[in-house]
Amino acid sequence: MPQILDRARARVLEGGAGLDQAEILEILRLPDEDLPELLQLAHDVRMKWCGPEVEVEGIVSLKTGGCPEDCHFCSQSGLFASPVRAVWLDIPSLVKAAEQTAATGATEFCIVAAVRGPDQRLMDQMREGVKAIKEAVDIQVAASLGMLTQEQVDDLVDMGVHRYNHNLETCESYFPNVVTTHSWEERWSTLKMVRESGMEVCCGGILGLGETVEQRAEFAAQLAELDPHEVPLNFLNPRPGTPLGDRPVVEGKDALRAIAAFRLAMPRTILRYAGGREITLGDLGTREGLLGGINAVIVGNYLTTLGRPATADLELLQDLKMPVKSLSATF
Amino acid sequence: MATYCDRCGLAAAEGDHTACAAARELEPPRFCPACRRRMKVQVVPTGWTATCVEHGVLTS
Numbered sequence: 001m002p003q004i005l006d007r008a009r010a011r012v013l014e015g016g017a018g019l020d021q022a023e024i025l026e027i028l029r030l031p032d033e034d035l036p037e038l039l040q041l042a043h044d045v046r047m048k049w050c051g052p053e054v055e056v057e058g059i060v061s062l063k064t065g066g067c068p069e070d071c072h073f074c075s076q077s078g079l080f081a082s083p084v085r086a087v088w089l090d091i092p093s094l095v096k097a098a099e100q101t102a103a104t105g106a107t108e109f110c111i112v113a114a115v116r117g118p119d120q121r122l123m124d125q126m127r128e129g130v131k132a133i134k135e136a137v138d139i140q141v142a143a144s145l146g147m148l149t150q151e152q153v154d155d156l157v158d159m160g161v162h163r164y165n166h167n168l169e170t171c172e173s174y175f176p177n178v179v180t181t182h183s184w185e186e187r188w189s190t191l192k193m194v195r196e197s198g199m200e201v202c203c204g205g206i207l208g209l210g211e212t213v214e215q216r217a218e219f220a221a222q223l224a225e226l227d228p229h230e231v232p233l234n235f236l237n238p239r240p241g242t243p244l245g246d247r248p249v250v251e252g253k254d255a256l257r258a259i260a261a262f263r264l265a266m267p268r269t270i271l272r273y274a275g276g277r278e279i280t281l282g283d284l285g286t287r288e289g290l291l292g293g294i295n296a297v298i299v300g301n302y303l304t305t306l307g308r309p310a311t312a313d314l315e316l317l318q319d320l321k322m323p324v325k326s327l328s329a330t331f
Numbered sequence: 332m333a334t335y336c337d338r339c340g341l342a343a344a345e346g347d348h349t350a351c352a353a354a355r356e357l358e359p360p361r362f363c364p365a366c367r368r369r370m371k372v373q374v375v376p377t378g379w380t381a382t383c384v385e386h387g388v389l390t391s
């Protein structure tokens with residue numbers, strides 16, 4: 001057995017401490033024949049430090065497209081020749097989406113907007129929307145609205161938004177290759193404000209942007225330093241018209257290695273399968289990920305692309321005897 | 332009959348749209364199949380709607 005797996009077993013599984021950057025890199029470099037054992041270890045770590053429950057979430061775009069930023073993977077940037085047009089979701093449809101999400105058994109509903117940061121119109125829509133959702137449905141509301149001011153952080157807390165998503169997307173050293181209209185540090189400072197506000201921090205990123213395996217390890221270590229409540233892991237789904245539109249998708253085994261590595265870097269975090277799993281890993285991939293460190297899923301569709309039907313994921317969870325985390329367990 | 336590919340917006344009868352059709356299983360349409368205008372598309376967890384100003388609303 002590779003020595004790094006022995007070390008990980010002692011430190012992460014027994015001790016509950018995450019691996020450091022050099023160790024994460026060793027994990028990412030393990031050959032294919034060690035993959036089953038690695039996934040088993042990551043699964044054991046998840047079961048020991050998080051338990052068998054799986055947190056289920058639905059996401060919806062309140063404001064789609066027309067974003068002034070230039071994240072090179074994103075079909076919602078207004079700066080690329082992407083076919084995605086700007087559109088706003090009205091409040092009754094937002095509430096309906098929350099109701100349909102809750103009906104799947106999901107406990108999390110994340111409202112997302114394609115913006116650099118919110119303007120007054122968006123904050124007003126959020127206030128009205130969150131209130132209407134809370135009156136109609138029993139579900140926790142999260143938000144992802146870009147970079148925030150302190151006043152906006154306070155407003156979101158006041159609205160009852162319990163978790164805020166703001167992805168670092170990739171490691172600090174690779175970020176300038178992916179985004180030029182704002183910096184990694186700007187994202188980090190929003191995350192700091194969110195942390196201090198008492199909202200739960202949700203922060204992850206996308207693999208397959210052209211980063212090296214060393215940079216993947218760097219990213220996992222930087223996330224571990226931030227210590228987010230939740231880490232959503234996306235795999236690039238190359239979007240037509242974007243600068244990364246012709247990139248190859250992440251190879252399935254590399255994706256699974258990365259999932260296990262992120263779990264070993266952050267034994268206690270909610271590690272969520274987000275976008276791109278269907279493209280990268282196919283239908284079987286969801287099962288393999290859930291048995292390799294993942295303990296949360298986004299069900300149904302994404303923001304501009306479609307996912308597998310929620311029922312397929314829920315049946316799989318039943319099959320794997322992994323209970324859906326209930327609302328009472330989240331307080 | 333679709334005149335235009337609803338994924339890439341090119342003429343449906345010209346070129347090969349097999350890859351577009353495959354991608355469409357995990358994407359909503361983006362171009363109106365009748366006039367190739369870019370549609371306003373809203374995705375929600377359980378479906379999508381796509382609107383062409385000229386040809387109205389398509390839903391999942």
Ligand code: SF4
Pocket residue numbers: 067068069070071074075076077113114115116146
């Ligand atoms: S800020 Fe968000 S919506 Fe805007 S381009 Fe970047 S990823 Fe896309």
Ligand SMILES: [Zn+2]
Pocket residue numbers: 336337338339340341347348351
């Ligand atoms: Zn086409």
Ligand SMILES: [Zn+2]
Pocket residue numbers: 363364365366367368383384385386387
């Ligand atoms: Zn039309």
